[in-house]
Amino acid sequence: MATKNLAVNNRLSKQESDLGFLGIGAGGSGKLALQSAIEQHQAAANPFPFYTAAIDTDRRDFDTFDFAIDIAPMQEDVSALKKNPERYGPACRVIAERYPELLNSETLGQGARTHRIITQAAFELFDKRIIEGLQKTIHSLLEIGQFRRIMPVILASLGGGTGSAAVILLQYFFMESTRKSQIVLGLEPEIVLRPTAFVVDAYAHALQQRDNTTRDRILANIYASRTELAELEKRGMGHQYFFHLGLGNTAGAIFSTIEQVCKANGLVAWEWMANYPLFKSYAVNNLDFNKETGRYDGDDVPENHFGPEEFPGDAECIDK
Amino acid sequence: MNNNEKNNINDFCPYLLMWGIRQQRCNHCNAMVASTTMSSASAEAVSDTIFPKVVEMDADKMVQCDRRMLGDLESASLLAQSRNAVRAISDFSLPSDLTPEVVMQKSKLVNAINTGQKPQLVEELVRSVSSVCHEAGQRVCEQFDLAGSKAPSKVDEAINDLVDGLDGMDHVKSKDSGALTCFEKRTDQLKSLSRLKNEMKDTTFRRLKNQLLQKAQNEYLDVLNQLTDSYFQQFWKKECDMVRDRFEKYRQNSRAFASKVRQCSDQCSRNYQTAKERLTILKSGNQVILSEASKDEFMAALRANRKVSGQAELIEDLRGELEQRLRQLAEKRGMGRRNAQRMSFRALVLGLPVNDIVDAFTDLILENISDACSFYESCQAYGLERLVTELSQRSHITSWFNGRDNPRFGITPFEFYMVRMPKATNPKEIQIKELLESFFRKAGFHNILNNSQARSISVLRIYAGWPIGIEGGNTVLHKAYKDTALNHLPHLIGILPDTDAGKHSPALLKL
Numbered sequence: 001m002a003t004k005n006l007a008v009n010n011r012l013s014k015q016e017s018d019l020g021f022l023g024i025g026a027g028g029s030g031k032l033a034l035q036s037a038i039e040q041h042q043a044a045a046n047p048f049p050f051y052t053a054a055i056d057t058d059r060r061d062f063d064t065f066d067f068a069i070d071i072a073p074m075q076e077d078v079s080a081l082k083k084n085p086e087r088y089g090p091a092c093r094v095i096a097e098r099y100p101e102l103l104n105s106e107t108l109g110q111g112a113r114t115h116r117i118i119t120q121a122a123f124e125l126f127d128k129r130i131i132e133g134l135q136k137t138i139h140s141l142l143e144i145g146q147f148r149r150i151m152p153v154i155l156a157s158l159g160g161g162t163g164s165a166a167v168i169l170l171q172y173f174f175m176e177s178t179r180k181s182q183i184v185l186g187l188e189p190e191i192v193l194r195p196t197a198f199v200v201d202a203y204a205h206a207l208q209q210r211d212n213t214t215r216d217r218i219l220a221n222i223y224a225s226r227t228e229l230a231e232l233e234k235r236g237m238g239h240q241y242f243f244h245l246g247l248g249n250t251a252g253a254i255f256s257t258i259e260q261v262c263k264a265n266g267l268v269a270w271e272w273m274a275n276y277p278l279f280k281s282y283a284v285n286n287l288d289f290n291k292e293t294g295r296y297d298g299d300d301v302p303e304n305h306f307g308p309e310e311f312p313g314d315a316e317c318i319d320k
Numbered sequence: 321m322n323n324n325e326k327n328n329i330n331d332f333c334p335y336l337l338m339w340g341i342r343q344q345r346c347n348h349c350n351a352m353v354a355s356t357t358m359s360s361a362s363a364e365a366v367s368d369t370i371f372p373k374v375v376e377m378d379a380d381k382m383v384q385c386d387r388r389m390l391g392d393l394e395s396a397s398l399l400a401q402s403r404n405a406v407r408a409i410s411d412f413s414l415p416s417d418l419t420p421e422v423v424m425q426k427s428k429l430v431n432a433i434n435t436g437q438k439p440q441l442v443e444e445l446v447r448s449v450s451s452v453c454h455e456a457g458q459r460v461c462e463q464f465d466l467a468g469s470k471a472p473s474k475v476d477e478a479i480n481d482l483v484d485g486l487d488g489m490d491h492v493k494s495k496d497s498g499a500l501t502c503f504e505k506r507t508d509q510l511k512s513l514s515r516l517k518n519e520m521k522d523t524t525f526r527r528l529k530n531q532l533l534q535k536a537q538n539e540y541l542d543v544l545n546q547l548t549d550s551y552f553q554q555f556w557k558k559e560c561d562m563v564r565d566r567f568e569k570y571r572q573n574s575r576a577f578a579s580k581v582r583q584c585s586d587q588c589s590r591n592y593q594t595a596k597e598r599l600t601i602l603k604s605g606n607q608v609i610l611s612e613a614s615k616d617e618f619m620a621a622l623r624a625n626r627k628v629s630g631q632a633e634l635i636e637d638l639r640g641e642l643e644q645r646l647r648q649l650a651e652k653r654g655m656g657r658r659n660a661q662r663m664s665f666r667a668l669v670l671g672l673p674v675n676d677i678v679d680a681f682t683d684l685i686l687e688n689i690s691d692a693c694s695f696y697e698s699c700q701a702y703g704l705e706r707l708v709t710e711l712s713q714r715s716h717i718t719s720w721f722n723g724r725d726n727p728r729f730g731i732t733p734f735e736f737y738m739v740r741m742p743k744a745t746n747p748k749e750i751q752i753k754e755l756l757e758s759f760f761r762k763a764g765f766h767n768i769l770n771n772s773q774a775r776s777i778s779v780l781r782i783y784a785g786w787p788i789g790i791e792g793g794n795t796v797l798h799k800a801y802k803d804t805a806l807n808h809l810p811h812l813i814g815i816l817p818d819t820d821a822g823k824h825s826p827a828l829l830k831l
Contacts, residue, residue: 043594043774045675090813094821099809117822120812165812198351201718201793217808219800224810226788226797227338227828231815233345241784243351244719246793251713253354253606264606268351271780275738278767283784286734287349290785294346297730301342301789302831305335312339312818312827 020049020147021273022137023155025065026170027056027119027163028111029200029262030156035064036266037155037273047274049145053137055130055170057122057162058111066140069133071122072110078103081125089124091117112161114217116224119165123173130173134183138192151240151276152195155269157262159202159218164225167197168232175237194240198269203247205258241287243268336724337798337831341789346731348791349784354714356707356777358612358698361595363775365615366622367678367685368592372585374638374681375669385467385478387485392456392463393560399552405448406548407541411441414537420510420529423536427507430500430543449551453559461566468570475574479567486564499542506536577666580674587678608710610698618689625688638684639665645680646672686775687745695775696744696752704752707777708759711739715781720792725783731790736782738767742775798831805829 025034031054041050053067062068073081081088082103085096095102095117102118112118123130141150154170156163173179174195184192206218232238245265248254255261272279303311338344406412411429415422432438464482468475510532517525613621626641628634646668650660655671669677686694699707715737725733739760744750756777757768765779772778788794801810801824809822819825 039594044772047771091822094813098821115809116812117809168812168815203793213804213807216800216804217810219797220804220808220810223794223797223801223828224812226791226794227825228812228815230338230340230344230788231817233347234340234343238345238347240347241349242347242788243349243782244791245351246718249352249714249716249718251716252710253352253714253716253718255606264353267355267778268353268780271353271738271740271778272351272782275740275767275769275780278738278769279736279782282736283734286732287346287785290732290734291345291347294732294785295730296336296341296344296724296787296790297728298336298724298790300335300724302335302337302339303342306830310827310830312816312825 018147018149019276020051020141020145020150021276022141022150022152023050023052023269023273024137024152024170025052025054025056026154026156026166027160028058028060028157029160029202029205029258029265030054030154030163030166031056031061031064032259032262033155033157033198033200033266033269035061036263037270038064038266040267040270044274048276049141049147050273051137051141051144053133055133055166056111057119067133067137069126069130071119071126071130073103073122073125077125081121088121089127091120092124095121112165114159114161114214114221116161116165116221119162120169123166123169131179131182134173135185138183138187142187148191149193150191151193153269153273154195154197154239155199155265156197157200157202157205157258157265158222158225159200159205160221163199164221167199168225168228171195171197171232171237171239175232196241196243197239198243198245198265198272200258200261200265201244201246202258202261204255204261207247207256208258241291243272333795333831335831336789337794338789339827339831341787344787344789346733346785346787348786348788349782350717350719351780351782352606352715352717353778353780354606354608354711355779356610356699356711357607358595358610358695358775361592362612362615362618363682363686363689364588364592364595366618366689367682368585368588369615370635370638370685371588371678371681372581373635374642375581375584385464385474386481389460389463389467390482390485392459393486393556393563395556398452398456398556399549402449402452402552403545403548405452406445406544409441409444409448412445412544414540418533418537420514420533423507423510423533423540426540427504430503430540430547433547434500445547446551446555449548450555453552453555457559457563460563464567464570468574476571479571479574482567483564486560499539499546503536503539503543506532506539510536573666573670576670580669583674584669584677584681587674588681591678591682606714608702608707608714610695610702610707612698613689621689622685641684642681643668645684646677649676649680683745694745694749695742696749696756699756699777700752704756704759708756708763711777711779712763712765715779717781717783719783719786721786721790722792724790725786729790731786733783733785736767736780736784737765738769738780739765740769740772740778740780742772742777743770798828802829 023034023037025031034052034054037050038052041047051067052065053069054062054065055069055071056062057072059070059072062070081092082096082100085093099117102115112122138150152170152174154167156167158164158167173183174192180192181189201222202218206215209215209218229238229242245255245261245268247261255264412426414426429438429441433442464478468478510529513525513528513532520528623629623634626634626637628637643665646665647660647663649672650663650668651657653672653676655663660668663671725731741753741756744753760768804810805824808824810824811819811822813819813822816825816828818827
């Protein structure tokens with residue numbers, strides 16, 4: 001595995017900090033954003049403990065990061081899945097039984113191509129690899145510095161197939177008790193904090209598409225991801241903070257390409273991490289309080305329009 | 321999509337497009353960063369060009385550093401010096417009016433030395449011979465240090481030549497000329513002559529005595545030479561070995577130095593590359609671009625500031641200044657004041673971390689190019705108020721909420737602003753920076769940090785604490801969600817309660 005940044009980051013062992021950051025770039029846009037954060041970190045002479053890992057269904061650019069979790073299915077993984085889908089999770093079963101065309105050998109290892117379910121299947125296929133990878137990154141980060149807590153910071157985009165799924169699935173891995181206990185095996189469980197995510201709402205990516213179908217698929221993925229995030233939050237498994245970065249603002253800042261917005265996302269994440277103590281000192285009495293107690297109280301909710309009987313309500317269906 | 325279109329969508333749909341918004345947590349935030357960037361990477365380019373020259377000053381002006389330098393270790397000359405040194409020892413020296421008694425005395429002395437009865441005298445002899453050899457070795461090493469420090473890049477080559485020279489030097493071969501036997505015979509003859517003094521004419525006796533004394537003197541000197549030579553051979557070889565060892569150590573040290581210089585130069589190049597990349601990346605991002613002087617303008621400012629005219633002079637001047645700064649740095653790094661002051665430039669470079677050296681050099685350059693165009697002067701040229709306004713506007717958030725982010729709806733988002741600025745490097749910059757800070761404060765930015773490593777100002781704005789259901793983008797996203805109902809699998813399995821195998825949620829499609 002790549003240890004390029006670890007050598008640089010070793011200097012950090014000299015400094016004391018309460019919090020170490022584990023940057024996880026999920027999917028192509030997440031990797032791009034994380035690269036930008038790494039560049040910024042190095043240019044600023046590594047001011048805080050920062051270890052980086054990438055997780056993707058596409059193997060490209062893995063060597064930029066301290067660690068890489070390769071979840072690109074190989075032909076043999078697909079063969080095993082097709083032969084015995086019952087051995088795997090629900091996404092694998094559904095793909096094998098209902099969408100076998102998604103397991104085309106020509107496109108294996110080249111990303112999820114807006115099919116979020118492919119990423120979910122990859123998470124099921126490589127469940128052990130992901131847990132071990134997260135274990136190793138946590139151990140490596142602990143080796144670097146003297147700090148008591150680790151905050152996973154997930155960087156991704158919500159429009160594509162991998163990042164938009166991984167930001168939810170990784171959160172699930174960090175929050176679900178069995179998997180979390182495996183990830184922090186041998187360590188104090190509270191050492192890993194609830195993850196924070198920095199995501200790009202991939203409008204720029206959508207606008208770059210030539211055909212409307214792909215553009216709509218990307219936008220639909222953003223919406224689907226948002227509803228799933230809300231579902232996780234309802235179940236108390238949501239992110240600590242979930243940062244969004246859109247297309248631009250009316251003051252002249254427009255990210256017209258996916259590269260620009262991803263790099264900006266990395267910069268934002270890095271600035272936030274670099275100044276986390278300051279941010280937290282303000283957030284603790286405002287944001288942290290409101291996020292637990294504040295609830296939307298307007299009348300313009302669909303429950304009021306359609307009647308409560310239409311509301312899908314709660315159902316214990318996660319990881320069924 | 322323009323604002324009218326957004327409002328139309330919202331007007332069309334009288335409710336928010338997500339179920340269960342009242343159960344959503346207000347943990348969503350929007351963050352945006354805007355920063356300045358210089359229009360070029362000239363300062364980094366100057367550092368990248370000059371640093372190797374400053375550190376390896378005079379690399380092309382190698383003073384004599386070849387086997388000619390070994391002249392001091394030339395064996396015949398050293399041997400002659402050793403012999404003279406031994407003859408100068410009072411116990412060994414001969415008076416000008418040599419008498420048979422003195423010869424007898426010297427003969428006894430030589431016998432005593434040979435039988436080990438005069439250890440102190442032998443020690444004195446050894447000291448004389450070794451000091452001649454050692455001083456010569458020291459002279460060679462000193463000459464070499466001087467030459468090597470002026471041309472570190474050529475040291476390896478020079479050492480190869482010198483070591484070859486040492487290996488090729490002929491060692492002195494001791495000649496057993498039988499001097500001692502002759503001298504002893506001559507002493508016996510002098511004794512016999514003394515006994516026969518009364519049996520020969522006075523003139524004859526004197527003539528024979530003088531002849532014998534003359535021969536005894538030469539033979540005594542031969543004996544002394546032989547004695548000296550036996551020790552000389554030993555010390556001269558030892559000294560040659562010592563010089564060779566010192567060259568080898570110097571070679572290792574020199575290689576370490578060269579490697580450190582290379583690492584520092586690489587770091588300077590990386591800084592330059594990073595500056596160029598940052599320029600490329602950030603120019604296309606959310607940046608306010610400040611104009612900067614060219615590399616040539618910076619070089620001219622550097623020369624003017626250091627009050628030097630030519631490149632060579634500038635390099636020498638910067639080297640002196642850098643050396644001074646590295647000493648101060650070494651002191652801060654706990655190397656001790658006296659030690660730091662005594663250390664050579666090479667030892668300072670070897671003892672300090674690469675980043676410290678490069679930072680010290682970069683600071684030195686930045687401080688001296690302020691006349692051309694410092695960072696804060698670039699800000700001033702751009703217009704401080706204008707800069708603050710633009711950064712403030714560009715850092716505006718990229719989400720919108722159609723007025724629902726309001727305490728009346730139970731939502732009280734929290735705003736966090738932060739500005740990071742680089743340190744000012746001279747009084748003029750300090751003044752501009754203070755003014756700039758006051759403009760930022762007036763614009764509502766109260767968290768102003770002075771820890772930016774890059775020559776740029778960055779503004780981070782966070783708008784935090786809203787539920788995802790109220791974000792304005794949901795309208796257009798939901799439309800696309802509905803439009804893809806037939807040909808896409810947007811969902812993960814098992815998260816939402818009513819999605820079948822990744823397909824759309826019927827409840828969401830109903831909205």
